[in-house]
Amino acid sequence: MKNAVVLLSGGLDSATVLALARAQGFQCFALSVDYGQRHHSELDAAQRVAMLLGAREHRVISIDLTAFGGSALTDNSIAVPQQPSVGIPLTYVPARNTIMLSLALAWAEVLQAQDVFIGVNAVDYSGYPDCRPAFIEAFEQMANLATKAGVEGKRLSVHAPLLHLSKAEIIQRGLAAGVDYAQTVSCYQADTAGRACGVCDSCRLRRAGFAAAGVADPTHYVNHE
């Protein structure tokens, strides 16, 4: 079995990616990043999901991006928007995917894994610069110059299997691959029990995805909606 590092936030998208990587026969090393996000229930969800979906190992690495701020997710003085925004959302965390992929690259190199998976999506998150296909391609190209494996001629691949899927399609593929979405937390401001606010961008996209997929929404909402 080939080793792969899978970035796992504990949300809907990354849980789906882990299930898809497993379905492709990879032995998966799940990596979560505690970057100072507003709540830890997402990381609790990552832990559950990693176990339920048969990751070989799950590690959480801490890096305090609140030292830089610049986002509603890493600066408590910036409120999480409750309405859809125009342009790049306030929840965009500067260079987050670059940092996360760099950490995945480091672990991949130590594991001698040539495959890294990330759940970015260019359809729903078109406002995030680091969710665009051109970014993923450029990262892959850079990664192949950055590492020992690259020097030795081993090719590293960055897989973003959700890149061009709608939320409904992601949910359908995840269900087929055995994801229990009740265990995942997507909300930007979930409470300590992992219950979703129902009003942030992430909640809205997720809820609309279940509706479009024609699937009952298993999300635990704060207001029992």
Place this chain on the structure above:
Amino acid sequence: MKNAVVLLSGGLDSATVLALARAQGFQCFALSVDYGQRHHSELDAAQRVAMLLGAREHRVISIDLTAFGGSALTDNSIAVPQQPSVGIPLTYVPARNTIMLSLALAWAEVLQAQDVFIGVNAVDYSGYPDCRPAFIEAFEQMANLATKAGVEGKRLSVHAPLLHLSKAEIIQRGLAAGVDYAQTVSCYQADTAGRACGVCDSCRLRRAGFAAAGVADPTHYVNHE
């Protein structure tokens, strides 16, 4: 004055880079990364150097790369080599420069800085994949796709002014720009007082650099050599 983020380890090379960036008229935000390296005297040196060379601000961000290991610098079970090695040295830390540049990119984005400086060198560290010119170029290209500034058409530059210099040339330029090398710590295994071992790769390169530059070596060695 234009803002720049300067990666500052506390060693000879990055101190020189900070001095050169200041000489070019940048207002410098120095960033050090506490990644679990063997000793903290390097970070103490970074603090001194940032102040002496007039950085506007100095931040230390922590990320525990010992969680991945894979290097003599991040795994205590791997000894720091005392002899020159063939190929990629054991002191190579997987994806380190990628991770550090990603963090610098995040801070640059928050500061709206379009310039990042790093002290990589392709001459003495030819064994490190992430010290090669092609890596720096690929990172710059990726960074311009990763960020909000990139989307808005602002170009980010990754400056590596030491890339093609010998250690002696680096020292000569640094002295001309006012660096006090007695304040810097390059040793891979310096003691808590910042005294250098004199035998690791980094010490050997540094010592040879001072000799080749025809400059007295101000390094504090453990054995008072």
